[in-house]
Amino acid sequence: MSRENAIEKIKEFERFGSRLGLERMSVLMERLGNPQKDLKYIHVAGTNGKGSVCRYLYEGLQGNGYKVGLFTSPFLQVFNERIEFDHQLISDEDLERCTGLVLEQVEEMMAKGLDSPTEFEVITAVAFVYFHLKKADFVILEVGLGGRGDSTNVIEKPLASVITSISYDHMDRLGNTLAEIASEKAGIIKEGVPVIMNVDRREAAKVLAKEAYEKNCVLHDVSKIKYAITEKSIEGYSLDTNIYGTDYAEVQISMAGKHQMQNVLTALVTLELLRKDSIIKVERSRLYAGLKKARQMGRFEVMKENPYVIIDGAHNEDGAAALKKTAEELLPDQKILFVTGMLGDKDTEKILDHFCQIADDFVVTEPDNSRKYPAVQLAEDLEKRGKHCVVLADSAEACRYALAHRENYGAVIFAGSLYLIGEIRGLLKDKL
Structure with a gap:
């Protein structure tokens, strides 16, 4: 076998x-x-x-x-x-x-x-x-x-x-x-x-x-x-x-x-x-x-510096709250590009309450999972909150876009689903 x-x-x-x-x-x-x-x-x-x-x-x-x-x-x-x-x-x-x-x-x-x-x-x-x-x-x-x-x-x-x-x-x-x-x-x-x-x-x-x-x-x-x-x-x-x-x-x-x-x-x-x-x-x-x-993959993991490229497995309300606090503490006054994709069975509203306090610019994508929350719907949720969104359902395309625009930001953060973070981590290893 x-x-x-x-x-x-x-x-x-x-x-x-x-x-x-x-x-x-x-x-x-x-x-x-x-x-x-x-x-x-x-x-x-x-x-x-x-x-x-x-x-x-x-x-x-x-x-x-x-x-x-x-x-x-x-x-x-x-x-x-x-x-x-x-x-x-x-x-x-x-x-x-x-x-x-x-x-x-x-x-x-x-x-x-x-x-x-x-x-x-x-x-x-x-x-x-x-x-x-x-x-x-x-x-x-x-x-x-x-x-x-x-x-x-x-x-x-x-x-x-x-x-x-x-x-x-x-x-x-x-x-x-x-x-x-x-x-x-x-x-x-x-x-x-x-x-x-x-x-x-x-x-x-x-x-x-x-x-x-x-x-x-x-x-x-x-x-x-x-x-x-x-x-x-x-x-x-x-x-x-x-x-x-x-x-x-x-x-x-x-x-x-x-x-x-x-x-x-x-x-x-x-x-x-x-x-x-x-x-x-x-x-x-x-x-x-x-x-x-001790290091845990996908836990506010810095993949690249100048500017920072960070992945975080925040996939529920408490995880999102912890990410918000960490970003406020360690990336104060930084303009952040936030890349997110979620599963449909999560409390997306409460998670977004915290994500929206981190950034104004979002790239919205989808994890490769049957339970994924549609990127178009997630973008609508964010736009209702006054956020600017680029919708790229394919996670590889979303990753490429974020890296191509990272020089305009103090940091790029990927978060929202562990499935997404796993995909992104592999892509970043190849590209950074």
């Missing part, structure tokens, strides 16, 4: 949709010998920020000599990005091998008339098999959707349950209120496992606190930890803080935006708790080097 064939076979499971619930996953893992039971996890859920928190945890542990697996979603450019170990994406050969092992059991399940796993469940199983084969010391496991019924929640007892934020997204499956969404995220909380949360919405935080209490978990609220920003620029930030009596001075990160302070604090609290419990050993200089090395 080639890499392409493995990915195609996995994609065939798209037809089963996205169905939350652990029954299918439990059966599949049992048939595979439950490789997930031999691994140590930090389980990370949340609406926004979880990808960055995972990256800080991954690099912090790697920096201290541990062999660490990282499972995240979605990917931006290549499928292999979903599964990473020891600073390497899963190789094509390992992807083929592990996919073959998983699909063999899936076929037997279906032959017996059992429910087929979903696409994401198959991918999660491939990751578990791979990390088990690699004998990972730790696995940073990012929830795909929600928490309670997400396929990653088949694990029994992580070292820590981390919840980064709660806001409105995927409401068709997670609920229409923050309390309902929080209840789904709280599903990753396990009996007696420390809970680290960084949730500023009181309605959601109360749900998490109640679940932690009922499961006899010690709850650590990162939002209560004070810190001071000592340096900030588009290249990154530096902060001082004290976590449960341990001073962390001049912690430098390479991801921009004040929201990244919350993300790195969440990771630091998690690592400090593991250190205090003697689960990990931490050498300060190596931890700092790891945190500074």
Whole structure:
């Protein structure tokens, strides 16, 4: 089986949709010998920020000599990005091998008339098999959707349950209120496992606190930890803080935006708790080097300077708000050309409320996805708000146009859909 064939076979499971619930996953893992039971996890859920928190945890542990697996979603450019170990994406050969092992059991399940796993469940199983084969010391496991019924929640007892934020997204499956969404995220909380949360919405935080209490978990609220920003620029930030009596001075990160302070604090609290419990050993200089090395593709990622060309995966209201704040902070008084394309199932009105505070000139395009929001409709929405729009539905054409006109601006920002950002990132790599 080639890499392409493995990915195609996995994609065939798209037809089963996205169905939350652990029954299918439990059966599949049992048939595979439950490789997930031999691994140590930090389980990370949340609406926004979880990808960055995972990256800080991954690099912090790697920096201290541990062999660490990282499972995240979605990917931006290549499928292999979903599964990473020891600073390497899963190789094509390992992807083929592990996919073959998983699909063999899936076929037997279906032959017996059992429910087929979903696409994401198959991918999660491939990751578990791979990390088990690699004998990972730790696995940073990012929830795909929600928490309670997400396929990653088949694990029994992580070292820590981390919840980064709660806001409105995927409401068709997670609920229409923050309390309902929080209840789904709280599903990753396990009996007696420390809970680290960084949730500023009181309605959601109360749900998490109640679940932690009922499961006899010690709850650590990162939002209560004070810190001071000592340096900030588009290249990154530096902060001082004290976590449960341990001073962390001049912690430098390479991801921009004040929201990244919350993300790195969440990771630091998690690592400090593991250190205090003697689960990990931490050498300060190596931890700092790891945190500074952490970079998340598509998170206010500077692709080019003079003028800046930036891509950002802001695809919901909170992500758009964070992008607006970062642009205001790091690109003050700059004339910005904003290139955007969105999915139709997002709250485009609220996202545009923030985008329209960043720029007056827009290039409107479409991600290559069946759920895309028509560029013509998006342009109408923007023009009603008094914005100037150039409509180029083809993302490659939109990218070419933006680059051809970038000398007229202080920065060009691409944002609106992760699918679009993945396409644009590949195009920019070729053109810049």
